[in-house]
Amino acid sequence: MFAHNDIxxxxxxxxxxAVTILLSLGFTWGRRRNKRILHGSFDALSDVLKPxxxxxxxxxxxxxxxxxxIPGAARTVRRVDAxxxxxxxxxxxxxxxxxxxxxxxxxxxxxHMNKRGKKILKEGHLIETRFEKMRGNVISNADTLQNELxxxxxxxxxxxxxxxxxxxxxxxxxxxxxSPENFRHAALVPAEENAYLFQxxxxxxxxxxxxxxxxxxxxxxxxxxx
Numbered sequence: 001m002f003a004h005n006d007i008x009x010x011x012x013x014x015x016x017x018a019v020t021i022l023l024s025l026g027f028t029w030g031r032r033r034n035k036r037i038l039h040g041s042f043d044a045l046s047d048v049l050k051p052x053x054x055x056x057x058x059x060x061x062x063x064x065x066x067x068x069x070i071p072g073a074a075r076t077v078r079r080v081d082a083x084x085x086x087x088x089x090x091x092x093x094x095x096x097x098x099x100x101x102x103x104x105x106x107x108x109x110x111x112h113m114n115k116r117g118k119k120i121l122k123e124g125h126l127i128e129t130r131f132e133k134m135r136g137n138v139i140s141n142a143d144t145l146q147n148e149l150x151x152x153x154x155x156x157x158x159x160x161x162x163x164x165x166x167x168x169x170x171x172x173x174x175x176x177x178x179s180p181e182n183f184r185h186a187a188l189v190p191a192e193e194n195a196y197l198f199q200x201x202x203x204x205x206x207x208x209x210x211x212x213x214x215x216x217x218x219x220x221x222x223x224x225x226x
Contacts, residue, residue: 034063034086034087036203037086037105037201037202037203038065038084038086040203040206041084041107041201041202041203041206042056042065042067042082042084043203044203044206044207044210045067045069045080045082045109045206045210046069047207048207048210048211048214049069049071049072049074049080049210049214050071050072050073051069051070051071051072052070052071052072053069053070054067054068054069054070055067055068059083063085063086063087064083064084064085064086065083065084065085065086066081066082066083066084067081067082067084068080068081068082069081069082074114075116075117075218075221075222076111076113076114076116076117076120076217076218076220076221077111077112077113077114077117077195077214077217078112078113078114078117079112080109080110080111080112081109081110081112082107082108082109082110083106083107083108084105084106084107084108084201085105085106086105086201087105105200105201106198106200106201107198107199107200107201107206108196108197108198109196109197109198109210109213110194110195110196111194111195111196111197111213111214111217112193112194113193113194113195113217116221117195117217117221118193119221120169120188120217120220120221121188121189121190121193121195122162122163122165122166122188122190123141123145123160123161123162123166123187123188123189123190123191124145124159124160124161124162124166124167124169124170124187124188125139125145125158125159125160125161125170125185125186125187125188126157126158126159126170126173126174126185126186126187127139127157127158127160127184127185127186127187128155128156128157128180128183128184128185129149129155129156129157129158130156131184131185131198132158132185137185139160142160145160145161145162146159146160146161146162146163146164146166146167147159147160148161148167150174152174152180153179153180153181155180157174157180159171166188169188169216169220170186172216172219173186173212173213173216176212176215176216177208177209177212181202181205181209182199182200182201182202182205182209183198183199183205183209184198184199184200185197185198186198186213195213195217197209197210197213
């Protein structure tokens with residue numbers, strides 16, 4: 001019965017206890033960190049969009065969330081869908097693999113245009129070059145669009161534009177944003193009657209980026225009305 005009592009005095013035993021404690025602490029820390037990013041980012045979205053209706057859905061345990069917003073006094077957008085996927089900070093054993101595969105947290109916003117907003121829908125993209133090379137981010141019809149490489153905030157971006165007007169729109173968005181910070185991709189896609197915005201979610205920058213993007217869409221629609 002007591003033949004293996006000496007295992008409690010082996011270094012491996014203490015190492016096992018230390019690793020178990022470390023993983024438990026890591027789970028608590030990672031879970032809290034992801035919750036802060038989630039709530040801070042979605043609260044920022046709500047503050048900007050001032051929705052008259054909103055719905056939240058968990059799609060991936062501690063790392064996947066979806067939200068639908070019906071903006072309050074929207075000028076160009078009838079609905080905004082937000083999908084956030086977070087690194088598995090609560091799982092320190094899997095985290096290194098996730099960093100290699102996914103690299104960063106993701107916030108993907110789809111702006112469904114209303115009748116007024118659809119007037120501005122000509123295809124255009126402002127996309128960070130490294131992000132463009134990641135799987136699933138390739139612009140399928142890039143060869144049919146104007147293509148320009150620019151440097152912005154020490155990073156390289158491509159502008160894809162249906163015509164010179166859209167190119168000027170994308171440059172105007174760049175100027176409005178000021179710095180790329182966590183911004184990676186913005187797009188107007190007439191085939192889907194949507195506009196898209198992708199960024200790495202940080203509560204401090206989500207508010208600014210989404211506000212600028214919304215106001216930019218409104219300004220484009222306003223110019224088309226005049």
